Amino acid sequence: MKRIDQVKGTFDQNKEKRRTAPSASTVKRLPRYHRYLARLLSEGTLRISSTALAERMHVTASQIRQDLAVFGDFGQQGYGYNVRYLHHKISRILGLTAGHRVVFIGMGDAARALLSSPVFVRGDLQAAAVFGGDAVGEMPAYSLADMERELPAIGATIAVVSLSAEAAQACLPTLAACGIRGVLNYTHTHLTPPDETMKIQNVYLDEPCLLLSYQVGASEENED
Amino acid sequence: MKRIDQVKGTFDQNKEKRRTAPSASTVKRLPRYHRYLARLLSEGTLRISSTALAERMHVTASQIRQDLAVFGDFGQQGYGYNVRYLHHKISRILGLTAGHRVVFIGMGDAARALLSSPVFVRGDLQAAAVFGGDAVGEMPAYSLADMERELPAIGATIAVVSLSAEAAQACLPTLAACGIRGVLNYTHTHLTPPDETMKIQNVYLDEPCLLLSYQVGASEENED
Numbered sequence: 001m002k003r004i005d006q007v008k009g010t011f012d013q014n015k016e017k018r019r020t021a022p023s024a025s026t027v028k029r030l031p032r033y034h035r036y037l038a039r040l041l042s043e044g045t046l047r048i049s050s051t052a053l054a055e056r057m058h059v060t061a062s063q064i065r066q067d068l069a070v071f072g073d074f075g076q077q078g079y080g081y082n083v084r085y086l087h088h089k090i091s092r093i094l095g096l097t098a099g100h101r102v103v104f105i106g107m108g109d110a111a112r113a114l115l116s117s118p119v120f121v122r123g124d125l126q127a128a129a130v131f132g133g134d135a136v137g138e139m140p141a142y143s144l145a146d147m148e149r150e151l152p153a154i155g156a157t158i159a160v161v162s163l164s165a166e167a168a169q170a171c172l173p174t175l176a177a178c179g180i181r182g183v184l185n186y187t188h189t190h191l192t193p194p195d196e197t198m199k200i201q202n203v204y205l206d207e208p209c210l211l212l213s214y215q216v217g218a219s220e221e222n223e224d
Numbered sequence: 225m226k227r228i229d230q231v232k233g234t235f236d237q238n239k240e241k242r243r244t245a246p247s248a249s250t251v252k253r254l255p256r257y258h259r260y261l262a263r264l265l266s267e268g269t270l271r272i273s274s275t276a277l278a279e280r281m282h283v284t285a286s287q288i289r290q291d292l293a294v295f296g297d298f299g300q301q302g303y304g305y306n307v308r309y310l311h312h313k314i315s316r317i318l319g320l321t322a323g324h325r326v327v328f329i330g331m332g333d334a335a336r337a338l339l340s341s342p343v344f345v346r347g348d349l350q351a352a353a354v355f356g357g358d359a360v361g362e363m364p365a366y367s368l369a370d371m372e373r374e375l376p377a378i379g380a381t382i383a384v385v386s387l388s389a390e391a392a393q394a395c396l397p398t399l400a401a402c403g404i405r406g407v408l409n410y411t412h413t414h415l416t417p418p419d420e421t422m423k424i425q426n427v428y429l430d431e432p433c434l435l436l437s438y439q440v441g442a443s444e445e446n447e448d
Contacts, residue, residue, distance in 0.1 A: 031434040094434050095441025102433075109340070110429075113333035118412055119430035125437060157440050158433070182436035188342055199439040201432040205334075206343035208425040209326075209382070210255040210318050212406035213349060215423040216381050217319025 022070045029067055030094055032057065037087040038118070049080035096124045101156040103180070105144070105171060107133025108162035110186045110205060128156050132163065147171070151178035158182040165189035172198065246294045253291055254318055256281065261311040262342070273304035320348045325380040327404070329368070329395060331357025332386035334410045334429060352380050356387065371395070375402035382406045389413035396422065 036057055040048060054061040068086070071093055091097055102125050104111050115136060119125050127139055131151070135141035142150050151174075159180045161168045165187040173194045175183065185191045185202045193200050260281050264272060278285040292310070295317055315321055326349050328335050339360060343349050351363055355375070359365035366374050375398075383404045385392045389411040397418045399407065406423045409415045417424050 027435065027438060030438060031428065031431040034434065035428065093438065093441075095437040096434075098437075098441055100437050100440065109333045109337035113337055113410075114429050114433065116333070117428075117430035117433075119433055125430075125433060158436055160433075182440040184433055184436055186337075199436060201436050203432050204255065204259065204341075205338050206341035207255040208427050209338065209341075209343055209349060209384075209408055210258065210320075211251065212382055212408055212423060212425050213319040213322075213324050214251060214254060214317065216324065216406040217317075217322055 026067045026070055029059075030090060033067070034087070034090050034094060034096075035118070037083055037090060038122075040083045041087055046083050047080050048083055053081065091124070099126065100158050101126050101128040101154060102158045102160060103128050103151065103154060103156040104130045104136075104139070104160045104162070105132060105147075105168070105175070106162040107136060108186060110203070111160050111162045112136065114160060114184075125158070128154050144171070147174055148178065151175075151180075156180060158184065160184040160186065161191075162186040165191070250291045250294055253283075254314060257291070258311070258314050258318060258320075259342070261307055261314060262346075264307045265311055270307050271304050272307055277305065315348070323350065324382050325350045325352040325378060326382045326384060327352050327375065327378060327380040328354045328360075328363070328384045328386070329356060329371075329392075329399070330386040331360060332410060334427070335384050335386045336360065338384060338408075349382070352378050368395070371398055372402065375399075375404075380404060382408065384408040384410065385415075386410040389415070 036053070050061040050064045054064050057064070068081075071089070088097075102120075104127070107130050111133075114120065115127055120127055127137070129150070130136065130139050130141040131147050132144035133141065157179065159175050159182070161171070161183055163171065168185065168187045168189075169191055172183065172191065176194050176198050181197060182199045183191065183193075183201070185200055186205075188204065190202050191200050260277070274285040274288045278288050281288070292305075295313065312321075326344075328351070331354050335357075338344065339351055344351055351361070353374070354360065354363050354365040355371050356368035357365065381404065383399050383406070385395070385407055387395065392409065392411045392413075393415055396407065396415065400418050400422050405421060407415065407417075407425070409424055409426045410429075412428065414426050415424050
């Protein structure tokens with residue numbers, strides 16, 4: 001028995017090690033797991049096999065087992081996944097239980113659309129204030145010039161930026177100094193973080209449209 | 225010499241074969257190549273080595289050579305890539321030279337944001353009409369009930385859908401019957417194509433926000 005425990009100990013250490021650095025592709029799939037699990041919960045499904053989850057998500061069951069194993073053992077042999085537990089765990093991994101507050105720097109159409117997406121409607125992330133844009137809902141609105149004075153007290157960690165590319169790049173050091181650690185970039189231009197601790201997600205809204213154009217073109221070619 | 229030609233012939237056949245089915249990950253990178261090449265062109269850069277292009281795009285040079293080789297030989301040994309030629313070729317591969325017309329079914333904030341993205345501003349894709357939503361710019365606006373009558377004559381191949389999930393799913397057969405081959409889905413819910421020839425891009429605007437939440441959470445954990 002002792003040897004088995006020792007071996008198990010080694011496995012757990014490896015698991016712990018892997019848990020600190022999941023692959024980029026596994027991380028990319030987490031929002032998708034979160035979305036499907038939230039839907040299962042809302043449908044009242046409390047237990048699901050990796051095979052059934054895989055079928056719904058259009059991936060392989062082994063892919064799911066592999067992805068989720070990186071973050072710990074969620075499934076039980078012969079039982080499948082406990083949906084509520086798995087949803088909670090993935091919410092936690094995604095940082096949604098930390099109650100991140102989000103500020104909007106500029107308020108463009110994309111930012112407005114984001115505000116009516118499930119993550120904000122459900123309150124997984126909290127819209128806290130607008131700087132340099134029109135007020136939306138109950139959020140207070142400030143001018144860009146008030147950022148240094150007002151932003152630190154708001155306690156936001158994420159900023160959604162929809163200014164011009166130049167103005168957006170110029171305000172990043174101020175955002176970093178005021179506690180912003182993550183930036184969602186809606187400027188259509190690559191932004192460079194002012195330091196290593198700031199994370200940036202550059203969003204190109206027209207990319208899926210270009211892919212559609214490719215796919216439609218490709219199927220027309222096949223018909224020739 | 226003959227043998228070399230024969231060998232070359234074999235290579236070309238393989239190339240042709242691969243050209244019909246590039247990998248999904250290569251295709252996903254094409255909009256990015258298109259974006260960077262458009263920027264290089266606007267800066268007046270007419271020639272670039274794969275190494276320099278790789279540096280700008282934050283990928284490896286061998287990745288670039290491999291991606292572009294799938295669609296044909298764009299680079300010349302010792303010269304690099306001709307930016308204008310490569311931009312034109314990728315535009316063509318992406319179907320942008322086909323002059324796709326795009327209709328908007330419903331007009332939400334996301335669709336409005338898309339209309340001000342580079343692909344529409346530059347005219348790579350043409351916004352043609354709105355059904356069931358407010359008119360934007362010079363596009364004519366029709367009611368949803370007029371779709372069957374008006375849509376075929378517009379000659380659109382792509383539709384951007386921002387209705388409720390149920391209404392969106394219900395209108396897909398009509399869209400298909402009226403010539404729509406690709407659908408950009410802004411409903412926050414997975415849509416299923418009514419037949420194999422219709423392509424759907426399901427867009428989840430909050431996904432990059434969840435990834436930021438993950439990244440910010442992860443860096444906080446590292447500090448503990």
